[in-house]
Amino acid sequence: MAITLKRKNPVDLIFSSITGLASVTVIIFIIGIVYVLMSESSLAIEKFGILKFLSSTEWNPVKEDFGALTNIYGTVLTTFLSLLFAIPVAIGIAIFVTEIAPDFLKGPIGIAIELLAAIPSIIYGMWGLFTLSPIMSNHIEPFLKKVTAGIPLVNILFQGTPMGIDILTASVILSIMIIPFTASISRDSFNLTPSVVKESAYAIGATQWEVVKNVVLPYSKLGVFGGIVLSLGRALGETMAVAFVLGNNHRITTSLLDAAATITVTLANEFAEADNDVYLSSLFYLALVLFVMSFITLAIAKFFLLKAERKYSR
Amino acid sequence: MTIVQKRKIEGTIALTFSTLAAFLGLFWLVFILGDVLVHGMKALNLNLFINDPAPAGVEGGGLRNAFVGQLLITLFATVIGVPVGVLGGTFLAEYARGRMIARMISILADIMVSVPSIVIGTFIYAALVRPVGHFNGWAGSIALAIIMVPVVLRTTEDMLSLVPWTLREAAFALGAPYYKVITQIVYRGAATGILTGILLSIARVAGETAPLLFTSFNNSFYSVNMNQPISSLTVTIFQYAMGPYDSWHEQAWAAAFVITIFILILTITGRLIIKWRYR
Numbered sequence: 001m002a003i004t005l006k007r008k009n010p011v012d013l014i015f016s017s018i019t020g021l022a023s024v025t026v027i028i029f030i031i032g033i034v035y036v037l038m039s040e041s042s043l044a045i046e047k048f049g050i051l052k053f054l055s056s057t058e059w060n061p062v063k064e065d066f067g068a069l070t071n072i073y074g075t076v077l078t079t080f081l082s083l084l085f086a087i088p089v090a091i092g093i094a095i096f097v098t099e100i101a102p103d104f105l106k107g108p109i110g111i112a113i114e115l116l117a118a119i120p121s122i123i124y125g126m127w128g129l130f131t132l133s134p135i136m137s138n139h140i141e142p143f144l145k146k147v148t149a150g151i152p153l154v155n156i157l158f159q160g161t162p163m164g165i166d167i168l169t170a171s172v173i174l175s176i177m178i179i180p181f182t183a184s185i186s187r188d189s190f191n192l193t194p195s196v197v198k199e200s201a202y203a204i205g206a207t208q209w210e211v212v213k214n215v216v217l218p219y220s221k222l223g224v225f226g227g228i229v230l231s232l233g234r235a236l237g238e239t240m241a242v243a244f245v246l247g248n249n250h251r252i253t254t255s256l257l258d259a260a261a262t263i264t265v266t267l268a269n270e271f272a273e274a275d276n277d278v279y280l281s282s283l284f285y286l287a288l289v290l291f292v293m294s295f296i297t298l299a300i301a302k303f304f305l306l307k308a309e310r311k312y313s314r
Numbered sequence: 315m316t317i318v319q320k321r322k323i324e325g326t327i328a329l330t331f332s333t334l335a336a337f338l339g340l341f342w343l344v345f346i347l348g349d350v351l352v353h354g355m356k357a358l359n360l361n362l363f364i365n366d367p368a369p370a371g372v373e374g375g376g377l378r379n380a381f382v383g384q385l386l387i388t389l390f391a392t393v394i395g396v397p398v399g400v401l402g403g404t405f406l407a408e409y410a411r412g413r414m415i416a417r418m419i420s421i422l423a424d425i426m427v428s429v430p431s432i433v434i435g436t437f438i439y440a441a442l443v444r445p446v447g448h449f450n451g452w453a454g455s456i457a458l459a460i461i462m463v464p465v466v467l468r469t470t471e472d473m474l475s476l477v478p479w480t481l482r483e484a485a486f487a488l489g490a491p492y493y494k495v496i497t498q499i500v501y502r503g504a505a506t507g508i509l510t511g512i513l514l515s516i517a518r519v520a521g522e523t524a525p526l527l528f529t530s531f532n533n534s535f536y537s538v539n540m541n542q543p544i545s546s547l548t549v550t551i552f553q554y555a556m557g558p559y560d561s562w563h564e565q566a567w568a569a570a571f572v573i574t575i576f577i578l579i580l581t582i583t584g585r586l587i588i589k590w591r592y593r
Contacts (some may be wrong), residue, residue, distance in 0.1 A: 015493035017410045022409070023402035026423045029588065030462055033437045034566065034583050040440045042343065048563070092335025100329055109336060111585060115345050122519020122571050126555045127346050130353075130563070176342045183339070209325035237430020239524040240548075244555065245519040264432050264524070271436065271528050287436040298425045306421075 028287035033291060039117075041285035043277055052284060059261075061274075066282035068289055070250040074167070074260040078242060079235040081171035081297040082178060087228060089175075090182035094224075097183075108214065110187065117180035125244035128173040133245055136172070137164030141257055142166075159255040165257070165294035170246040170257040177241055178231040180252035187306075189223025190216050194265055194313045222311060233297040237290060263290040334523035347574070363547020366536045372559050377569055379536040382544040384573075386538060387530055389450060391458035395519075396512055398459070399466025403508075407469070407474035408496055420471060423464035432524035434460050439528045451540035454530025458519040463570050465518055469511025473504040477593075506591045510584045517580035521573060523548035547573050 038045075044053065048066060097109055141162030148154045193216045201211045217224070228245020247259025248269045263286050274280040315323075361376045368375025388423070402419075410416035435458050444454040477500050483494040531543040532553060538544075547569045554566035 009391075009491035009493070012491045014491045015496070016405070019401045019409060020407035022398045022400075023405040023416075023419050023467065025402060026426060026464055026513040029426065029463070030422060032441070033433065036435075036437050036440045072493060089335045089338055093339050095329075096336035097330040100332060109340065111582075112343050113339050115581065116339065116346075117344060117579060118517060118575060118577055120523070120548070120577060121403075122523045122551050123346070123350060123574055126551060126566060126570055127349055129555060131349050138562050176346075179339055179342075180374050207321055207325040209328040210321065211337055213328070213387060231385070238396075239430065239431065239432045240552065243552070264430060267432050267436065268524060268527055271439070273529070284436060284440070287433050293432045294428070294430055294433075296426050302421055302424055 022189070033192050034288075037284055037288040037291060041288050043280050043281035044285040045249050045276060045299060048282070048285075054281075057250075057252060059266075061270075061276075061279050064079070064276065064278045066278070066285075068263070068286055070252055071261055071263045071266050071286060072289070073252050074238060074246070075262040075264070075293075077260070078167060078174055078246070078262055079170045079232060081167070081234060083228065085175035086179045086182060086231065090179045090227075090231075091186055091224065092188055093179070093183040094186035095113065095216075097187050098210060099125065099212055099216070101158025106304050110184075113180050113183050114174070117184070121177065121238060121240040124173050124177055124241040126242065128169060129244040130138035133164035133169050135164075136166075136169045136195070137162045141166075141168065145257075156254050157256050160257045162257050163259075164258045165245055165247045165259055167246070170242040170260075171256075173245060174238055178235050181231040181234060182224075182227045186224045188226070189220035189308065189312075193219045194221070220308075221305055222308035226301050226308055229297060229301035229304060233294050233301055236294045237264060238298060239268050243268045263287075289297050317409075324472075346478075350567070350570050350574050353564075353567035354574075358571060359568075359570035362565065362568050367534050368561075370557075371559055375561075377545075377547070377550060377565055379533060379547040380550040380569065381572075382536065382538060383451070383530070383533070384520070384547040386540065387454045387458065387526070387544065387546055388516065390452070390455035390540065391462060391519055392512075393515055395459035395462030395515070396466055398480075398517070399463045400470050400508060402463065402467040403470025404474065404496060405478045406471040408492070408500070411475075420468065423467050426464040427468065430524075431457075431461055431522055432527075435525035435528055438525065443529060449531035449543040450528065451502045451530045451542065451544035454544065454546065455525045455540070457525035457529045458522060461519050461522060461525065462563045465515040466511055469514070470504075470508050472508030473511065474500055476507065476553060506587060510587045513580050513584045514589075517584070521548060521577050523552055529550075578592040 012128050038133065044066065048056065053066070054068050054072070056065075057069045058065045058067045058072055060066070093109075093113060097106055101109060141158070141164070145158045145162065148158050151153060186254060196213050197217055197219065201215045243265050246262065246265050248261050248265055250266075251258075253260060267287060271280075271283050274283055275307035361374065363376060363381060364378055365374070365376030366379050368379065403478050406416040406420055438453050438457040438460070442456060443449055481499055481503060482495050485499045490498075526549050530546060532549045533545045535544045536592070551566045551569050551573075554562035554569075557563075
């Protein structure tokens with residue numbers, strides 16, 4: 001199907017150049033983002049270096065001393081917790097939609113889950129602040145505190161006053177946001193399992209769950225894994241959903257009931273009011289760190305999804 | 315208990331959990347949407363659309379500035395982003411079909427779709443806000459356009475690839491140059507799909523807040539000047555919801571209601587078109 005037409009027509013040459021230029025903008029954006037962020041953060045890179053910036057827990061605009069570790073900690077912790085909450089639910093949804101649901105329910109539930117993905121993140125954030133946060137602080141968090149009170153190590157996670165503006169609430173909201181991504185990719189991967197393979201498992205007497213567990217899941221694990229990493233990349237960069245309910249607290253805390261800061265929340269809260277060059281430069285540096293983190297994660301996700309695609313199309 | 319019974323019980327438990335998971339997903343959807351609807355309906359009135367904000371803390375006033383600003387920012391983002399995306403997708407699916415460069419750009423565009431939007435905000439701040447010296451509406455539109463381009467580009471590429479190659483050959487055989495084949499045959503065949511992609515990309519950027527925070531910023535006065543800071547619904551929601559006044563919270567809910575309905579309608583329309591056209 002390769003095209004080796006001779007383009008004698010001058011209009012064609014112009015049109016192909018315009019379209020070519022338009023598609024190259026994607027590359028230009030990426031190079032532009034990296035270049036601009038690097039040059040803007042050069043002041044902070046010079047002052048704090050790379051390893052020192054990444055490992056320092058300082059975030060002190062007054063003394064002009066900045067480090068990224070508290071932000072990275074918040075980002076990684078909320079992302080990890082949200083994946084922990086979201087993955088079982090998302091895979092459960094995918095199993096329900098592909099294997100259990102009667103045909104007339106498959107479509108509507110699939111659309112409903114996709115609508116969850118269409119709701120803008122600011123709505124999640126606002127709902128989290130006004131609705132979920134009071135529920136968390138009045139009911140769920142005191143309950144968790146009570147249950148875990150006697151258990152050593154686990155009770156460290158629930159120390160402090162339940163305020164509702166904390167890591168736990170932010171992670172719950174984030175998990176609701178990423179459920180649809182994981183669920184829809186898992187569903188698509190499950191659907192690609194050849195029915196002949198499933199039928200042969202049924203034929204030797206496997207139960208429906210055994211078919212899912214031993215045939216469908218192993219067959220589609222590449223795609224599911226790709227979907228999970230994609231959600232991870234999304235969660236890393238999510239801003240508005242967590243900005244409302246995380247507080248903006250530059251400390252490393254062990255309790256999930258404490259406020260924290262992620263890279264995105266710090267940027268959203270402090271970027272417009274950074275009043276000196278080092279401060280602003282450090283914020284650009286944070287943005288660069290976030291861009292690199294999410295770009296690598298998304299590239300890994302894409303790698304697995306492509307590999308899965310190649311495997312299924314064979 | 316026999317082994318068979320044990321397997322059956324295990325299966326029932328696992329499938330029950332899956333079903334519960336599906337209902338948990340539905341529960342969140344109903345919970346969030348219901349909450350937005352209930353609060354939003356209560357706060358919704360005509361004044362919201364025809365009045366500008368009252369001074370902070372004073373009751374009354376509306377969000378006319380934010381509605382108009384949001385419309386302008388989204389409109390210009392669409393005008394800038396859609397042509398670039400559609401043309402870029404055309405190159406990948408037509409002129410560069412099957413080549414390395416097409417594969418590479420396609421993969422990079424997929425990654426760009428999920429890159430944190432706040433990073434794009436900081437990028438545009440450095441490129442278009444600081445040199446000018448103040449926040450401006452154009453910067454907001456361009457930030458949104460950058461988010462739009464990869465989305466439109468990828469859907470266009472996919473939709474053009476669905477048009478059968480033989481259709482192009484038929485046109486080539488009549489002596490048509492490639493650009494004519496593309497604009498008159500291929501685009502026509504893929505029009506619905508491309509349009510759907512555009513709808514979904516508008517739905518995607520209409521709810522974006524993070525890239526507008528330090529580009530178009532906010533403006534508590536009515537303004538249609540894209541060279542100055544301009545208000546948007548999403549940034550207003552952020553400011554009002556975090557603010558101390560109950561009247562602000564109510565207006566934030568109303569704005570959230572309007573924007574959610576708008577986006578859901580776009581999304582559902584897009585999905586229905588895909589279902590109806592590409593069954």
